[in-house]
Amino acid sequence: MIDSASMVQVAALGLGGLAVLGSIALIIAALVQITRAFHLHEAARASWALAVICAPVFGAVAWFAVGNRIDAD
Structure with missing residues (x-):
């Protein structure tokens, strides 16, 4: 029988x-x-990719929050 500590x-x-799987999926989606x-x-694009690689979760969240909406001339 499994005790409650093992279940936790x-x-x-x-x-x-x-x-971890969610973070990996977020990073891959951002890089794509x-x-x-x-x-x-x-x-x-290279700067954003470097940001996602160097600071994976923060860089990916920043891309989806800001970077994806930037219109370049």
């Missing part, structure tokens, strides 16, 4: 795994959108 550990491990953002100059 399994639940925490499962939630942690979901958080950055590569397809032809309205941005090449240097801007």
